[in-house]
Amino acid sequence: xxxxxxxxxxxxxxxxxxxxxxxxxxxxxxxxxxxxxxxxxxxxxxxxxxxxxxxxxxxxxxxxxxxxxxxxxxxxxxxxxxxxxxxxxxxxxxxxxxxxxxxxxxxxxxxxxxxxxxxxxxxxxxxxxxxxxxxxxxxxxxxxxxxxxxxxxxxxxxxxxxxxxxxxxxxxxxxxxxxxxxxxxxxxxxxxxxxxxxxxxxxxxxxxxxxxxxxxxxxxxxxxxxxxxxxxxxxxxxxxxxxxxxxxxxxxxxxxxxxxxxxxxxxxxxxxxxxxxxxxxxxxxxxxxxxxxxxxxxxxxxxxxxxxxxxxxxxxxxxxxxxxxxxxxxxxxxxxxxxxxxxxxxxxxxxxxxxxxxxxxxxxxxxxxxxxxxxxxxxxxxxxxxxxxxxxxxxxxxxxxxxxxxxxxxxxxxxxxx
Numbered sequence: 001x002x003x004x005x006x007x008x009x010x011x012x013x014x015x016x017x018x019x020x021x022x023x024x025x026x027x028x029x030x031x032x033x034x035x036x037x038x039x040x041x042x043x044x045x046x047x048x049x050x051x052x053x054x055x056x057x058x059x060x061x062x063x064x065x066x067x068x069x070x071x072x073x074x075x076x077x078x079x080x081x082x083x084x085x086x087x088x089x090x091x092x093x094x095x096x097x098x099x100x101x102x103x104x105x106x107x108x109x110x111x112x113x114x115x116x117x118x119x120x121x122x123x124x125x126x127x128x129x130x131x132x133x134x135x136x137x138x139x140x141x142x143x144x145x146x147x148x149x150x151x152x153x154x155x156x157x158x159x160x161x162x163x164x165x166x167x168x169x170x171x172x173x174x175x176x177x178x179x180x181x182x183x184x185x186x187x188x189x190x191x192x193x194x195x196x197x198x199x200x201x202x203x204x205x206x207x208x209x210x211x212x213x214x215x216x217x218x219x220x221x222x223x224x225x226x227x228x229x230x231x232x233x234x235x236x237x238x239x240x241x242x243x244x245x246x247x248x249x250x251x252x253x254x255x256x257x258x259x260x261x262x263x264x265x266x267x268x269x270x271x272x273x274x275x276x277x278x279x280x281x282x283x284x285x286x287x288x289x290x291x292x293x294x295x296x297x298x299x300x301x302x303x304x305x306x307x308x309x310x311x312x313x314x315x316x317x318x319x320x321x322x323x324x325x326x327x328x329x330x331x332x333x334x335x336x337x338x339x340x341x342x343x344x345x346x347x348x349x350x351x352x353x354x355x356x357x358x359x360x361x362x363x364x365x366x367x368x369x370x371x372x373x374x375x376x377x378x379x380x381x382x383x384x385x386x387x388x389x390x391x392x393x394x395x396x397x398x399x400x401x402x403x404x405x406x407x408x409x410x411x412x413x414x415x416x417x418x
Contacts, residue, residue, distance in 0.1 A: 012260050015198035016205055016267070023209025035210060043203045043210075050200025053193045054264075055273045057186055059146050062298040063158050064183050065279065069294025070162025071176055079163065079295075082400060086296045089242075089396045090304040091340060096238050097306035098339045101230045101313025102332060110223040110314065111321030149272075155298060183294075187283075190276040197260075201267040208379055220377045223318050227381050230310045231388045238306075239395045247402040249412060257285040257412075258394055262387040269382045271301040271389045278390050282397050287408030292401040300393030307385025311378075312339045312360050319361065319370030331364040338363040 026035045070079060139145040139153035146154055165172045240251035261281045265274040279297050282288040316335050320327050327335075338360050358368045401407040 011198035012201055012263050015200075015202035016263050019202040019205030019267075020209055022202070023206040026206070026210040030210075039207060039210070043207045046199055047203035047207060050193075050196055050203070051268055051270075051273055053196070053200075054190075054268070054276055055270070057189060057193075057276045058272050059149060059154065060182075061186050061276050061279065062154050062301075063146065064179050064186065065290075065294035066155060066158035066298050067162040067165065068176070068179050068183055069291050070159045071165040071172075071179075076163065078404075079159075082292065082295060082404060083159075083299075085400050085403060086299055086396060087303070089399060090300060090392070093234075093238055093242075093392055093396075094304065094306050094309045094340045095336055097230075097234050098309040098313040098336050100234050100238075101227070101310035102317060102335065104226055104230045104233070105314045105317035108222065108226045108229075109321060110226045111318040155302060158298075159295075183290075186276070187280055190280050194277065197264060201263060204267040208383070220374065223314065223374065224377055224381060226318075227311055227314045228384060230314060231307055231384055234306060234310060235388055235391060239391055242399055243395050246399050247407065249398060249402075249409070253413060254286065254395070254398075257281065258391065261394070262391060265387045265390045266383045269379070269386050271304075271386055271393070274386070274390050275301045278393060282394055285411075286394060286398060287411035288394075288397045288401045289406035289408070292404060292406050293397050296397040296400055297393050300396055301390070304392050304396070305389055306392050307388035309339045310388075311381060311385055312357050315357055315371075315374055316360055316364070316366065319366055319373065322373060323367060323370060325366060327364065334363050335360055 137156050142157040261277050264277050282293040361368050
């Protein structure tokens with residue numbers, strides 16, 4: 001078992017590096033027509049198959065695992081306690097994340113004395129009324145919610161279903177046993193799908209690098225570096241700080257075990273798509289109990305968007321500087337509040353940060369057209385911030401599990417398992 005997992009981890013990293021190298025080579029040396037053939041017949045199909053394979057499991061996994069987790073917790077008081085800790089952790093770290101982004105943006109000033117063509121248009125989605133987010137969390141038809149992938153509605157239904165199973169008691173045990181078995185089967189499917197992960201990662205990364213190239217990155221390098229530095233600081237200071245101070249766990253051990261999952265998140269740019277892999281790693285490698293991970297991780301994939309919040313903070317200041325707008329202190333507080341609340345209602349899918357950014361810009365009166373300035377590089381930054389988002393999900397699970405006495409420290413420290 002050890003050799004298999006080490007080999008898979010190595011292959012995933014090889015796929016990542018090979019994808020970057022091939023993408024740069026294709027962008028610089030391959031004729032466009034020849035590259036288009038490779039993309040059409042190899043890169044796009046392989047990458048799409050990998051994403052579809054893992055996203056195929058997201059809805060059934062959230063439904064079944066969250067139902068089992070809620071039923072397993074059983075005691076409504078404990079469920080409320082776990083839920084309160086989870087949401088408090090996610091909202092607090094999101095507020096910290098956007099604050100870090102704003103501070104660094106003001107210190108580095110990525111938008112000062114910059115001239116970028118603004119002839120690209122961005123059609124902003126209409127910002128939803130904030131209370132509609134909470135109203136829409138309650139499904140009118142849970143089957144339809146599953147069909148269209150409305151994650152917040154699925155989460156609410158699953159929690160209520162799990163609580164009700166626990167309340168029914170012994171009569172519901174056969175159904176609960178079936179759900180536990182189904183959950184085990186889904187975890188086995190994840191392991192099977194992960195065998196093609198190296199090829200999927202290669203195809204996805206190669207396509208992004210070959211398409212974007214270096215030319216689109218150079219004019220915005222200061223903005224990109226500011227976002228990346230803020231993501232790094234948040235990961236090191238906030239996440240590893242919480243891990244080491246609250247749980248006394250070793251951050252180095254965490255990253256050794258969690259790095260392959262971060263690579264999957266980086267390549268897919270989707271917290272939701274990475275959820276099956278995140279759950280498997282949290283339970284088998286990080287020592288988080290199934291009850292806790294089944295509750296905290298699906299919730300985190302939906303409402304925890306720290307990386308996106310950082311991008312929104314930096315992008316807001318960047319756009320304000322480019323357009324010569326001075327943001328007041330009250331406007332900055334509005335940015336923090338809007339971005340934090342917006343993270344609750346956004347899906348963990350690629351590119352959603354640009355939609356919520358339009359919401360943030362409108363809240364402080366900045367031109368939404370400024371989003372056109374960063375569209376060219378957002379795909380690469382989206383990949384990085386998704387890796388940060390799912391890292392926060394995993395660390396939250398460890399923190400909550402530790403507080404509930406359901407953190408297997410021996411399993412966490414056992415490097416031979418990762």
